[in-house]
Amino acid sequence: MRLNCPICGARDRREFTYMGDAVALERPEPDAGPQAWDDYLHNRDNPAGTTRDLWYHESGCTAWIVVTRNTVTHEVYGTELASSLAEARP
Numbered sequence: 001m002r003l004n005c006p007i008c009g010a011r012d013r014r015e016f017t018y019m020g021d022a023v024a025l026e027r028p029e030p031d032a033g034p035q036a037w038d039d040y041l042h043n044r045d046n047p048a049g050t051t052r053d054l055w056y057h058e059s060g061c062t063a064w065i066v067v068t069r070n071t072v073t074h075e076v077y078g079t080e081l082a083s084s085l086a087e088a089r090p
Contacts, residue, residue, distance in 0.1 A: 007057075008063075016057055016065075019054040019064075021045070021051065021052070025040060047071065064081070065081055065082060066080050
């Protein structure tokens with residue numbers, strides 16, 4: 001799979017580290033029970049189809065990028081800098 005880094009251009013996915021779902025997880029309250037913390041730390045959805053994932057360009061420019069892709073076909077629909085998404089929020 002090739003990912004298009006918005007800074008470096010198209011690169012092999014081995015230059016990147018997958019960091020999980022780009023949608024922010026809700027952190028449990030400090031006094032939440034052990035089950036809530038176990039779910040937060042260890043359990044993730046594993047959807048089939050289109051996802052938005054956070055990737056780190058570890059062997060390149062060290063940018064954080066959001067990759068929109070299909071987990072079934074491995075087709076990559078697009079990439080964007082994670083920092084540009086944070087700046088666009090009101």
